[in-house]
Amino acid sequence: MSADDSPDQTPFSLLAVLAARYPEWTIWFGEATGHWWALPPHDRGPGEFIEAPTVKELVESIEALKARPRIPYQTGGPPPGTASGRLPAASRPGRSFR
Numbered sequence: 076m077s078a079d080d081s082p083d084q085t086p087f088s089l090l091a092v093l094a095a096r097y098p099e100w101t102i103w104f105g106e107a108t109g110h111w112w113a114l115p116p117h118d119r120g121p122g123e124f125i126e127a128p129t130v131k132e133l134v135e136s137i138e139a140l141k142a143r144p145r146i147p148y149q150t151g152g153p154p155p156g157t158a159s160g161r162l163p164a165a166s167r168p169g170r171s172f173r
Contacts, residue, residue: 086104086106089104089130090102090103090104093130093133093134096134097113097137099115099116100113100114100115100116100137101113101114102114102133108126109128110126110127110128111126111127111128111129111130111132111133112124112125112126112127113125113127113133113136113137115140118145119140119145123140125137125140
C-alpha cells in the first residue's frame with residue numbers, strides 16, 4: 076500500500092483505502108487519540124486488538140498478525156490466556172465496591 080500519513084491525505088481517504096484492503100477488519104481513526112485502531116475478523120481472538128499512531132504502523136501490525144497462525148477463539152470457555160476464566164470481583168460489569 077502506498078498510503079502514508081502525508082498532510083494531503085485525510086483520515087477518511089486513508090480509511091477508504093484500508094477498508095478496501097482489509098474488508099474483514101473493523102478499522103477507524105480515533106480523533107480523540109489521533110491513533111489508528113483495528114479489530115480483527117471474528118475468527119481471531121479479541122486480544123488481537125491493534126492501535127498504531129500511523130497508517131504505516133497499523134498496516135505493518137495487521138500484516139504481522141495475519142502472518143501468525145490462527146488459534147481459534149472459542150466462546151463459552153475461559154478467556155484465552157487464563158487458567159479458569161475467573162476475574163476479580165471488582166472487574167465484573169455492574170459491580171461497585173467501596
